[in-house]
Each structure stands twice: as C-alpha cells, then as structure tokens.
Amino acid sequence: MSLKRASNVDPIKNERAGNVREVGSQAIWSLSSCKPGFGVDQLRDDRADTYWQSDGQLPHLVNIQFQRKTTISDIYIYTDYKLDESYTPSRISIRVGTHFNDIQEIEVITLSEPSGWVHVPIKDIRDKPIRVFMIQIAVTSNHQNGRDTHMRQIKIHSPIETPNIPMDNFLNFTTVELQQHATIR
Amino acid sequence: MIVQEPVQAAIWHCLNHYDYTDAVFLSERLYAEVKSDESLFLLATAYFRNGQKDHAYHILKDRTDASAQCRYLFGICAYELEKYAEAEDVLLENQSGSNSMDNIVEEFGDQAAFALVLLGKIAAKTERKARAIDAWKRALKLNPFLWSSFESLCKIGDKPNPQNIFQINNMENLSMCHGNSINNIESVVITTNAISQDNQETFNTPPPSQQILTNFNPNMNAKQLCTPEDSPLAAPLCMSGIRPIQGTRKVMRVKPETGSNSPQPTFGQFFDSPSDYGSPTFSQPMLPGSNSHHQSLAKRMRAQVDLFINRKESIFQNCKPVFSQSTNVPATKTPTIPLAIQPCQNVRRSSRLFSNNYSVKENNKSPNRNKFATPKSPSRKTKQRISKCNLNKNSSYTELNTRNKMEKEKSETVTSSETEKSAIPPSATAESCIEQAIQMQRQSAEGLMCLLRDIGEAYLDLSQFNCVTAIERLNSLPPNQFNTSWVYCLLGLAYFEQADYETCVKYFSEVHDKEPYRLEFMDVYSTALWHLQKEVVLSALAQDLVNLNKNSPITWCVSGNCFSLHKEHDTAIKFFQRAVQVDPHFPYAYTLLGHEYITTEELDKAMSCFRNAVRLDPRHYNAWFGIGTIYSKQERYRLAEMNYAKALSINSRSSVILCHIGVVQHALKETEKALATFNTAINNNPKSPLCKFHRGSVYFALGRHAEALKELEELKEIVPKESLVYYLIGKVHKKLGNTDLALMHFSWATDLDPKGASSQIKEACDPAFGRSNPDIETPASPSPEEYPSESNSEPRAAPINYNGLPDDSEDSF
DSSP states (O other), X not given: OXXXXXXXXXXXXXXXXXXXXXXXXXXXXXXXXXXXXXXXXXHSSSOSSOOEEOOSSSSXXXXXXXXXXXXXXEEEEEEEHHHHGGGSEEEEEEEEESSTTSEEEEEEEEOSSOEEEEEEEOOXXXXXXXXXXXXXXXXXXXXXXXXXXXXXXXXXXXXXXXXXXXXXXXXXXXXXXXXXXXXXX | OTTHHHHHHHHHHHHHTTOHHHHHHHHHHHHHHOOXXXXXXXXHHHHHHTTOHHHHHHHHTTOTTOOHHHHHHHHHHHHHTTOHHHHHHHHTTTSOSSOOOTTHHHHHGGGHHHHHHHHHHHHHHTTOHHHHHHHHHHHHHHOTTOHHHHHHHHHHTOXXXXXXXXXXXXXXXXXXXHSSHHHHHHHSOOOSHHHHHXXXXXXXXXXXXXXXXXOSOHHHHHHHHOOTTOOTTHHHHGGGTOOOTTHHHHHHHHHHHHHHHSSOOSSSSXXXXXXXXXXXXXOOOOXXXXXXXXXXXXXXXXHHHHHHHXXXXXXXXHHHHHHGGGGTOOOSSSOOOOOSSHHHHHHHHHHHHHHOOSOSSTTOOOOOOOTTSOXXXXXXXXXXXXXXXXXXXXXXXXXXXXXOOXXXXXXXOSOHHHHHHHHSOSSTTHHHHHHHHHHHHHHHHHXXXXXXXXXXXXXXXXXXXXXXXXXXXXXXXXXXXXXXXXXXXXXXXXXXXXXXXXXHHHHHHHHHHHOTTOOTTHHHHHHHHHHHTOHHHHHHHHHHHHHHOTTOHHHHHHHHHHHHHTTOHHHHHXXXXXXXXXXXXXXXXXXXXXXHHHHTTOHHHHHHHHHHHHHHOTTOHHHHHHHHHHHHHTTOHHHHHHHHHHHHHHSTTOHHHHHHHHHHHHHTTOHHHHHXXXXXXXXXXXXXHHHHHHHHHHHHHHTXXXXXXXXXXXXXXXXXXXXXXXXXXXXHXXXXXXXXXXXXHHHHHHHHOTTOSSGGGGGGHHHHTXXXXXXXXXXXXXXXXXXXXXXXXXXXXXXXOTTSOSSGGGOOO
16 A cells, blocks of 8 residues: 555655655664564555554654764655544654663654544754654553554654755756756766 | 487587576486587587576586686686686696796687687676786687677777787688588588598698588488478578578578668678579679679579579488588488587587578677677667578579587697598589688678778777767768677767767667667666756656566666666666676666765765775776865865866866866866866867866956956856856856846846755845855955855845845855
C-alpha cells in the first residue's frame, strides 16, 4: 500500500525538490517497546501497510540518535485513524537533545483523527532548524484512550545546506544552460 | 593419427557451428584417447568457447611442455581469471631470464601479435605503463590490423602515430595478419589432380599443415558437403561442410543492394573477379572496389556464376578430394601428410567465409578479422554489407583472403605467391592470376589501412582531447563509414568533451534510434542527458537498456543517472553500486558513484570511489575532478587545486575545470591567478557562461564593479533567464549605490526563481535598504555567493519587507 499523500503534506515532494534530505538512514533508531514483527523495520520501510505497535506503558518512545550533530528541519509521521482507531496517537511530544539524559521538549502536537502524513516543522526560537544529536518522539496519549499505539512511518528531513564554500554555488543555477556547465560528472 | 583426424575435424566442425556442448564432449573423449598437445589444445578451446574458462585454465595449467598455442590459450584464460602473474609467466616462459619480449615472434609465430597484445594488457593491469606501451607497439608493428591495441595506446596516454602504424609494408606483414592464409590456399578448390602435384612442388618448406589432400575417407564428408546444385560459391564452401544454400541467388540479390546503397567501399568488395578455377576468361584484373562500378561488378558476377554452374560438375569432382579436408581426403597423387591442424583450419576457414565472423575464438580481442570488415566493429549495417560482399566472392582468392583469421596455425614461411601459384590449375594464366590475387589482397588491405589511418588520427585527437580536430577528421571520413554507429558515438563523445551537450545528445540519439541494442557509450549519452536535465529521454533510455541487458555496467550507470536526475540519490547510489558489482573494472561506474556520495555528503565513501576509478584508469579526468571537489567541500583548497590541476593536465581544454580552479584560487585569495585562469578559460571557450559568471563575481568581490557589471551584462544577453545573474547585478548596483537598479534586478531575480532555491536572494532585502552590509560581515571568502551560509532555511521574504529578518544575515550557527 503506497503512502497516501495528504492534500498539502508530502515529504517526498520536498525531497525531490532538492531542498531537503531524508536523514533517518544516518541515525540509530530504537523503541521503548514493540510487538515482535512490528518494530523499527516496519516503521522505516516506506510502506503504509506495515506499522510499529508498541507493547508497554505510555508514553511510547521512538529514539533517533545521530552520529553527528544533524540539522533537522521537519519530522513527518504517517498515521491513519481509519485503520488504527484507538491505536492512533493523539498527542505527540517531540524532545531533542544530546543524549537520553539531556533532552528537552520542543514541540507538542495534538492530532485529531489524522489520516496520512502529519508534518511537524522543527524550529528553534529563532525560527531556524535545530542541530541535535538525538530526537525522541513520545506518544503521550492515544485516541479513545488506547494503551498501545500504531505508527506507520516516520521521516526526518534535514535541509541541504550550502555551506560557506564557493563551490556549492555551482549547483544552484536555475537555468539549464548554466547548470549544465556547472560541474563535470 | 588415423584416430584423430576425423574426430578433430568433427570437433572443429562443432566449434565452428557454435555447438559447444558437443565439442566439449567429443574433445574430452578424444583427449582420453590420445593425450597429445593438439588434443589438449582442442579440449581447452572447447571449454573456453563454452564459457568454462576456469576449466580450460586448470587443464592447461601445469603443462610445462605445452605448445605455443596451448600456452597462448592458457595465457588468455589466466588473464580472464585475473591471474596476471601466471599469464605473463607462461607467455614469457622460454625467454632467457630477462623479461624481454624479443623472442615472442619466433616462439609464437602467427600468434605473436596476439601474445604481445595480451602481454600489453597484463602490463597495463599491473600498472607497468611503459611495458604495456612497448608490447602494444610491437604488436601493432607485427599486425597493424589490431585496432584495439591502438586504442589502448591512446587510452593509456601514449601518442602513437597512426600514419606510421597503419601501413602494410610487405607481403610478409600481410601474411602475419592473416595467420596461415597462405596455407589456406591449398585447401581451396583445386581443380585437377595435377594441381595438387604443383602444390607439392612449389612449397619451399614442408609446412606440416599444408596439404589437405590426405587420404582418408574421401566420400564420407564429400557427400554431405557438396550438393549438385552448388552455386559457384558452394564449391569452396563445401569444405566447411556448409551448405552453400541458395548462394547464387543470394549473390544476385545482394549485389544490386550493396552497390546501390553506397559508393563502393575501398576494400572488401573487390574480389569479384572470378579469376579462380584457372579459367582464362576470368583473369580480368580487378581493381579495388572503390574504382569499380557496381554494375560491371554485377555483370561479372553473373558471368562468373554462369561459368561456375557450367563447370560445377568438373569442379565438384575435382574438389571432392579437396573438400574433405576435414577428413583429410587424399588426392591420389599426393602423399598423405598427417594433418593435425589442417582439417580444423579448413573447416573453419570456409565457415569464416560465410559467416563473416570475426573470430574463430570467441574472445578474440583483435579486430583482425575478415579483412573486409571494418576494423572496429561499427554498425551491423556495415557488417552485413560486408558479409554480403563476401557472399559475392566466388574466386578462390576471396577465400584466401577471407580466411584471414589469425589462429594457431603454425606459421608458414611459404610466401603467398608460391602457394597461390600452387592453387591455380596449370593454365597459362596461373601466374598472372596469382599476381592479381596478391595485388588484390594488397589493395584490399591497403584500403583498410587507409581508413584506419584516418580513424586513428581522429581517435588520437579525441584521446588527447583535441576535440575540434577530432571532429573535423571524423567528418571527413567517407560517407559509408561515417554513417556507422561507432563513428557517431565518437562524434558524440567529442562534443561531450567539449561540453557541447546539445550536439552530443543529437548524435547519440541518432545512434540509439538506429541501433537500440547498442550499449557502448550509452553511459556518456546518459550523462549528457543528465547535464541537460532531460528527464523523459533519460528515463526512456534507462528503461530500454534495462530491458536489453541487465549484465552490463552501462545499463546500471544509465539507470543511476536517471534517478540522480530525479534527485533520488539513494536509489541512484544503489544502481551505481550494482554497476560496480557487475563489472569491477569499469571506471566510470566508480566515478558516478563518487559523485552521488558527494551529493549525499558521504565524502569519505566518495573519496574511496574516486580513488578506485583513478586506479583503474589514471587518465579518467572526471575522477580527478571529483577528488578536487571533495577537497574543496572540505575547504582544503590547496589540495583541491592540485587535483583540479591534475584533471586539467589530462584534459587541458575543459573550461569547467578551469573555472573551478579559478574559484578555488580565489578562495585561496590568489585573485590574480584566479583572474588569469578565468581569462584562459574564456579564451578557450568564449561562449561559456560559467566562466563569465565567475569572472564577474570575482570582479565584484575585488571591488572592480565596472568590469563586473560589463561582464554580467554580457552574461545577461547569453543567459537571460538565470536568476543568479540578475541577483549578482543587483548586488553590484547596490554596492555602487544605485538602489533603484538594484531593487529592479532583485525583483527580476525573484521573479525568475520564486522558490528562492538560491537562498541568496533572501539577503537582497537587507542590503537594499542600506543596512549593515552582510558582505563585510561574512567571515570567510569574499565571494558574494557566501550569503547562503547564513540563512539556511529562512522563510523567503519578498524583496521589500521591512519586518523580515533583521537578525538573520548576521547570525551564524
């Protein structure tokens, strides 16, 4: 089952546009609990018909740890109330930091019968993407007060930066005429 | 001996008809029966052609007393299995201590050229460049038909001179190229028994493998081989056991077609003169094809055919003894000479006649094939045409020439003239026929050499990146050769190296339309499409190739390029890795993989990829360029400059490389040098927009606003839709204080690029209002393109927005 694109939320489109990159593959994922066969792999397999099912006490946690400090601009979560009903999370808290004992909550989102991708933009007080070692996505409550939760897919986006180097300006031309000469492949 | 011959002949028969399973089986039985060198060689050949290289390798492995052909085959197997040391040892086995290749000629005789080619390849793989060059040059001296050696010389960076290389100096040379063609002649139709007598007498040295006319089972194969309705072509063909089916008819049909399509080729078609079979009426001296009119050709053909039909009976009878060389049919007069090799030769020879196949050996790397074929296998069209031409050849001399397969026959010292003489019936015209034949041979070869010289010059130019001259030379090839896919591909490549992607794509798309199954150079095509961002065409190309051949690295390179264009870099990486897996010796796959890793910021992996590419091909300037890019991303500009310079030393005309060097120099604060570099770049390629852009930005950074403005205005004419140009002009104006002009340009820039992917535009608002100039505050290089570093994901603000972003440009992480 392909991942449904909500009307205005489509992480893939942004990836294709070349502004951002999905950096989940550079991180180590762990869960607070899961049912066998419904774990991290199902959370990261690009399929909407497989999901993570937790198997413990609220809050259920998804821990994402990077090897280096990574700039994060967006988090996308795919959930579906129609399929999961009481397993659908209703309140999600995003915490970031350096390690387990040093994380702070930066975002709380409330969902109401979501169906598809939920976009959580990550910004600090200065409205810039944050640079962190670790993200923790915590499900604090579910619809209909369910105990366990289903989450079908999570994507993490990092902006493609043009650092302080003249070289990268080569890649930013808008016209094909200039862009084709920008580099040698 | 008696046991061997028919079986051997049968095995060669199977091999010639690609029935490798049977060949393997029979050779195993033969080898069990007779453990001789010859049978071992046959067994190994059968295995090799059946694709069981390792098997062939192992059975040939420990034979220290092997014959030259066995050693050569072992060398090839070892090379294919990447056991280079062993391959080299076995080829140089009997050299006295030193590593020299001088004795190869005596050792290997006819195969010497190929042995040298193999030695060259081994040396190239083991990074002994000088030795490789030496080996290939020697090979070319022995056999100038070996185009692949010439190509390898060019690729490795040597500058061979095509004029000197592609020459046929003497007949000796020619015979070396043909293998035992001279030998082959005897097997050719021999009309009377008397002739065979002549054969005997006229040989200088008694070559072991000369006479076909050995006594054995004359009728067995003869019946199978010849049918009464033989066409003129049939007669010689019988030898191979090939039914010369409808040969005549084919001949007739073919002639007009080939003739009408194109001007006569300079080689390959001239053996229409039917001066064989000793008929006096046929000894019309025939000029090389280029001079002959195809109508007269057709006429002659018809006449020839008629005559043959009339004579076919006699021919048939006379030939019978000859035909069964495979079975060593004896002529009654001639003594039997045990022919270990001859049967095989003969069978192969005649099959070669018709199949126009390039090699009896499958992995025959040398393009010394049918002399009538073009040197590098270009389009099928030419091949077909030439094979049709071959079908036309009726004369025995054509067979002589078509049998130019370099094989493992023992080299003969008999000169061609003698043997040809021997093949002629003792008629008055015999001698003149032979001379004509030699003459024709030479002319045909000369025609090919002429073509090779031209192509060689063009190829040499291309490998030295003198693209303009290369293109000229390629355009001046004769039209029938010019319209081949290979030449078009070379033209495409030449334009590609000049960064003229539009023209390049034009040529390649023609090639792809004509021959959708052609795989070579499609990776270059795909990169050109990538540059031009033609997604649809590239996707279609990828689809086609994936359906065609999943085992070629080129297919996966093209697919990877396609996904990279769609910005799906992970998938692209997956495909490039697949390309590397499929063929670890294909450098371009590594280069493309490296570029993808750079895009996903995995610089260490990218570095290892580029290093692999460079290890495989030190002249692969794209890889050197990639390494330079990595260093520049890591801000190690000095190293970047060095690597770019290395790339430039290989391809000195690329303005893109020069641009990058200029930018790096600018980053190193060597602005004078940078400017000089840009000037060179623009001189090389006056219309290159990139150079102008960077020169303009450097002027701006240096504060030379007037020049910057001039440059950018010119650029605006060339590339009117590039938002960065307007942005830069806006900044210049702002610096100059022309706020209104600046604002105008900024707004144009934003119009052209609303998404603000070039996030530099965000800063436009601030400078426009005379705020603190972000330029001054920028810590690193002065180049105006530095702005993006400070605002990574700003919400895009309209140019005039008082409220927006007061702190942004000053902030840094």
